[in-house]
Amino acid sequence: MGHIRLGRLPKTKNWIGLFRALERENVQVHAIAKEASIAAQERLATLENDPAVNYCFWVLVEVANAARTDMFQSQLEKSLGIFLDEQSTGAKFVSEIATATSRAVRDRALASPFTHFAEMSMREVLSRYILESSPSLFGSSLRDVQFACKRISTKKNFGEAAKAFYASLMAKSILYVTDKEASNYIGVGKAIAGSAEAVQFQNDLKRYCFESSKIIEDFAAGWFSKQNWKSKRKITEQSTQRFTSYALQKLQMELKEGLK
Amino acid sequence: MTRILVLGDEVKWSGTENEFDRQLEIKTDGNDKNLFLQIDAFQTPLYSDLPPRVIDLIYIAAYVYSADTKISRGGQKDVFETNWTRTFHFKIPVFDIEFWGTIESNRMLCDALEFVSGDVYTFEFVRRAAREVQPSLFSYSDPNDSNSIDVAICFSGGADSLAATLLALREERRPVLVSHRSAPVVNKRQKNLVGELRKRVSDWHFPHSSMWIHRKGGERGEENTQRTRSFLYAALAAATASGLGLDEIWLCDNGVVSINLPQSGQNWGTLLSRSTHPRTIELYQTLLRRVLDSQSLKLLNRLVFTTKPEVMMLIADSGHPELIQEAVSCAHVEGLTKLQPHCGVCSQCIDRRFATTGSGLTNYDLPNRYAKDIFSDELGKGIDRTHVENYVRFAKRLEEVNSTDSLFVEFPELFDALPSTLNQSQAAEKISDLFERHQINVNGVLEKLIVKESTKIRRGAFSPDTLVGMVASGVMNDDPCAKFAIRLGTLIGNGLPPAFQTVKATNERHVQDICQGLFVTALDSLSRETPQLPFGSVSTKPDFSKPFNGSKPLFIEFKFLRNRTGLNKMVTEITSRITIYRDQGAAVLFVVYDPSRVIVDDADFMASIVRNDVYLKIAR
Numbered sequence: 010m011g012h013i014r015l016g017r018l019p020k021t022k023n024w025i026g027l028f029r030a031l032e033r034e035n036v037q038v039h040a041i042a043k044e045a046s047i048a049a050q051e052r053l054a055t056l057e058n059d060p061a062v063n064y065c066f067w068v069l070v071e072v073a074n075a076a077r078t079d080m081f082q083s084q085l086e087k088s089l090g091i092f093l094d095e096q097s098t099g100a101k102f103v104s105e106i107a108t109a110t111s112r113a114v115r116d117r118a119l120a121s122p123f124t125h126f127a128e129m130s131m132r133e134v135l136s137r138y139i140l141e142s143s144p145s146l147f148g149s150s151l152r153d154v155q156f157a158c159k160r161i162s163t164k165k166n167f168g169e170a171a172k173a174f175y176a177s178l179m180a181k182s183i184l185y186v187t188d189k190e191a192s193n194y195i196g197v198g199k200a201i202a203g204s205a206e207a208v209q210f211q212n213d214l215k216r217y218c219f220e221s222s223k224i225i226e227d228f229a230a231g232w233f234s235k236q237n238w239k240s241k242r243k244i245t246e247q248s249t250q251r252f253t254s255y256a257l258q259k260l261q262m263e264l265k266e267g268l269k
Numbered sequence: 270m271t272r273i274l275v276l277g278d279e280v281k282w283s284g285t286e287n288e289f290d291r292q293l294e295i296k297t298d299g300n301d302k303n304l305f306l307q308i309d310a311f312q313t314p315l316y317s318d319l320p321p322r323v324i325d326l327i328y329i330a331a332y333v334y335s336a337d338t339k340i341s342r343g344g345q346k347d348v349f350e351t352n353w354t355r356t357f358h359f360k361i362p363v364f365d366i367e368f369w370g371t372i373e374s375n376r377m378l379c380d381a382l383e384f385v386s387g388d389v390y391t392f393e394f395v396r397r398a399a400r401e402v403q404p405s406l407f408s409y410s411d412p413n414d415s416n417s418i419d420v421a422i423c424f425s426g427g428a429d430s431l432a433a434t435l436l437a438l439r440e441e442r443r444p445v446l447v448s449h450r451s452a453p454v455v456n457k458r459q460k461n462l463v464g465e466l467r468k469r470v471s472d473w474h475f476p477h478s479s480m481w482i483h484r485k486g487g488e489r490g491e492e493n494t495q496r497t498r499s500f501l502y503a504a505l506a507a508a509t510a511s512g513l514g515l516d517e518i519w520l521c522d523n524g525v526v527s528i529n530l531p532q533s534g535q536n537w538g539t540l541l542s543r544s545t546h547p548r549t550i551e552l553y554q555t556l557l558r559r560v561l562d563s564q565s566l567k568l569l570n571r572l573v574f575t576t577k578p579e580v581m582m583l584i585a586d587s588g589h590p591e592l593i594q595e596a597v598s599c600a601h602v603e604g605l606t607k608l609q610p611h612c613g614v615c616s617q618c619i620d621r622r623f624a625t626t627g628s629g630l631t632n633y634d635l636p637n638r639y640a641k642d643i644f645s646d647e648l649g650k651g652i653d654r655t656h657v658e659n660y661v662r663f664a665k666r667l668e669e670v671n672s673t674d675s676l677f678v679e680f681p682e683l684f685d686a687l688p689s690t691l692n693q694s695q696a697a698e699k700i701s702d703l704f705e706r707h708q709i710n711v712n713g714v715l716e717k718l719i720v721k722e723s724t725k726i727r728r729g730a731f732s733p734d735t736l737v738g739m740v741a742s743g744v745m746n747d748d749p750c751a752k753f754a755i756r757l758g759t760l761i762g763n764g765l766p767p768a769f770q771t772v773k774a775t776n777e778r779h780v781q782d783i784c785q786g787l788f789v790t791a792l793d794s795l796s797r798e799t800p801q802l803p804f805g806s807v808s809t810k811p812d813f814s815k816p817f818n819g820s821k822p823l824f825i826e827f828k829f830l831r832n833r834t835g836l837n838k839m840v841t842e843i844t845s846r847i848t849i850y851r852d853q854g855a856a857v858l859f860v861v862y863d864p865s866r867v868i869v870d871d872a873d874f875m876a877s878i879v880r881n882d883v884y885l886k887i888a889r
Contacts, residue, residue, distance in 0.1 A: 012494065012616060012617070013529070013532070013536060013540065013541055013542070013616045013656070013659075014494055014540040015652050015655050015656065015659075016348065016350065016535060017345050017652070017655075019346055019348065034756065049349075098693065098694070100677065100684070100687065100693050100694070100697060103677075103681075103684050104684040104685075104687050104689075104693070107681075107685065108685075108689075115383070115389070119270050119354045119356070119389065120353070120354045120387050120538055120539075121349070121350070121351070121354070122349065122350060122537045122538070125537040125538045126537065129681045129682065132681035132684055133681050136674075136678045136681065137678055140674055140678065145673075145674055146674050146677055147673070147674075147693065147694035147697055148694070184533075184534025184535075185534050185535050186348070188533040188534035188535040188659075189348070189655075191533075191658075192533075192657075192659060193651070193654060195658055195662075195739055196734060196738040196739045196742075197731075197738050197739075197742050197752070197755055198733045198752055198753075198754075198755030198757075198758070198759050199733055199759065203739055203740055203741065203742030204658065204661045204665045204739055204740050205665055205742060206742060207658070207662050208665045208666050208669065211534070211666075
């Protein structure tokens with residue numbers, strides 16, 4: 010009973026730049042990112058005020074701040090509605106956050122590819138941080154989880170986490186539109202020489218988006234530190250909205266500009 | 270966002286109409302009924318005692334399924350899938366309003382449906398009058414041995430439900446098979462497969478409980494994704510379990526399809542079906558336990574840690590591998606024949622081909638049973654090609670994952686597949702092993718394909734639009750001339766036919782002129798009619814040529830094949846040109862424009878021409 014629904018891009022003026030970038034003999038990641046961001050700019054611009062995307066980012070803020078308190082579990086129960094016990098592993102933590110976030114996202118906006126990508130990006134960032142601080146997602150203790158989340162709460166690391174979140178969201182968004190047509194340009198003698206090169210292309214695109222998100226890193230670090238000072242570590246979902254708008258705006262401008 | 274009001278049977282809407290974009294009235298009774306709903310085939314007196322809320326469950330599932338197939342999720346032009354998620358408000362009648370009206374029941378129902386479909390659901394219930402029950406909904410006959418039945422298995426007629434049935438027999442279980450019949454062709458397939466089982470297995474008679482649920486009155490559905498069909502299956506199986514006092518239901522599909530990870534960047538959410546996803550199974554079980562008032566009820570996907578090749582081996586190991594060809598896995602129902610029941614290019618067919626090929630069972634799953642053979646046919650631009658390419662790319666991505674942890678980071682969707690109560694670590698290891706075995710099979714099949722086609726690959730005598738063309742890059746030599754010849758052939762193959770759509774080609778020179786235009790727009794320029802080459806006492810020149818640093822030059826020759834009589838002459842010309850050009854140490858690409866399909870067998874023709882440094886492209 011398993012099925013996969015696929016879509017294609019229309020051959021309209023709006024998308025012609027992306028088609029051309031895919032037709033080039035050696036596909037260039039920055040050109041694809043540029044053309045995709047230009048073609049999808051109207052839709053991507055709506056994400057700046059998307060409450061579901063903002064919520065996923067706010068979860069990172071909340072988790073980081075909760076980890077600095079002595080009441081990590083009860084704080085997360087209160088703000089995110091998740092229940093953790095002392096036996097909870099990193100995987101349990103992420104899956105609890107994932108379930109609660111899906112529910113919260115559903116309350117804020119209808120499911121869309123971009124809200125889905127925001128959820129996945131948030132899971133990705135949390136998992137990576139936990140893995141960096143513990144041997145495994147499944148072997149880690151709640152203490153390890155709190156330690157990992159606490160690492161996000163420093164000014165510098167929060168900047169990195171925010172950068173990773175928005176870079177992942179943007180890479181997924183660009184791949185989302187590009188992959189509607191990419192298969193037609195994969196094969197010997199085509200723009201992408203084969204499936205191995207297609208995987209490489211995906212990885213390169215992620216890396217390119219990560220590099221392009223540099224602009225967010227410093228700003229996020231400063232913003233987090235200032236907001237925490239002003240709110241006494243109680244940054245609200247509403248107050249992250251302006252940051253989300255700014256970050257997405259800047260990132261799109263970077264991608265639309267292409268290689269400098 | 271599309272907001273839809275769904276009214277069941279005689280229910281009326283008293284609210285404001287402009288709250289909704291569309292209104293659906295689903296009627297299961299009366300002269301104007303538009304939903305046909307009937308159980309037959311396997312009946313027992315026990316069914317007469319079905320609790321009202323179980324009958325309600327079937328009606329709810331039928332209403333949901335009907336609305337699901339009636340409202341479009343948007344077409345391919347909807348680039349950002351803005352219409353994918355629909356918002357349904359159901360106002361429908363139930364017998365047990367005290368049960369369905371509770372917040373808890375309502376929440377469980379919505380949670381299950383929202384996860385499996387990705388839509389938004391709200392329900393409003395009104396009391397159903399007793400007279401509204403169709404007498405034909407449950408009509409009875411007399412099975413002799415309903416007492417020995419111990420498990421209900423959802424039976425779609427595909428390979429996975431067949432394997433689950435055979436697994437049950439291996440474990441000495443006595444299953445009743447439960448089916449949803451949506452169309453006569455589906456009904457025939459299911460009945461045929463049950464018949465084949467009965468013929469081969471003597472110690473069980475495979476009782477089959479089957480229910481017709483389909484739209485009536487000539488209305489066609491606007492949406493064929495049917496994400497809620499598994500809920501209908503679960504409801505029918507629950508009714509069967511309730512009637513027969515069973516506490517186990519199997520809703521099975523192999524693990525890779527059940528978890529259905531994104532194969533490419535464009536896959537998200539329920540664009541990948543979640544019919545038997547571990548979370549779906551968990552949510553259905555929670556709801557069914559409440560409806561059947563039985564905490565011991567188990568809803569299981571027994572194949573959740575099994576790959577498709579292992580499913581095929583399960584069937585083969587039963588001693589009846591020939592049953593594989595009786596099971597139809599294709600996602601398409603319409604437009605296929607009895608002899609070729611598989612389209613070959615939907616995700617299900619692709620998975621099945623790789624599974625039977627990888628497990629050495631192709632004798633029981635013949636390529637000619639597929640309308641398209643992904644291992645040899647060309648895959649032109651479009652959805653079919655995307656399915657195949659995404660499938661092999663996904664296997665390549667999996668190959669690069671080196672641990673369970675990194676699998677979860679790379680595919681964070683997997684956190685949804687972890688059980689909420691059981692040992693997550695154990696489940697994660699099993700999931701990781703499952704995908705590892707999957708990629709080994711897929712990549713193994715691809716490696717065998719490359720070995721099989723190695724001669725063609727070495728000669729560059731294959732189309733880049735075949736599966737080999739998508740995966741052979743790693744084994745292709747790096748000769749820039751060979752790469753250019755293949756790329757140029759593809760360009761001409763794609764560009765020539767539309768260029769002659771309005772005005773037909775008049776002669777060979779006309780074809781060359783058009784191609785020169787294509788080269789200019791898409792490639793760096795080629796030299797036309799140079800260099801002069803000695804040939805006996807005269808000289809000749811190729812139509813186009815391109816030099817390469819550190820490699821032989823490429824000459825390009827065009828041939829325009831107008832009719833059958835020109836074929837022999839053209840072959841003679843090609844043969845002599847090969848001699849001239851090879852003497853010059855050049856490679857040659859022949860482009861044969863054959864709009865009238867004079868060449869009957871492309872593969873044969875190619876085999877007679879293509880050799881080292883000789884390339885051929887037939888364009889139409």
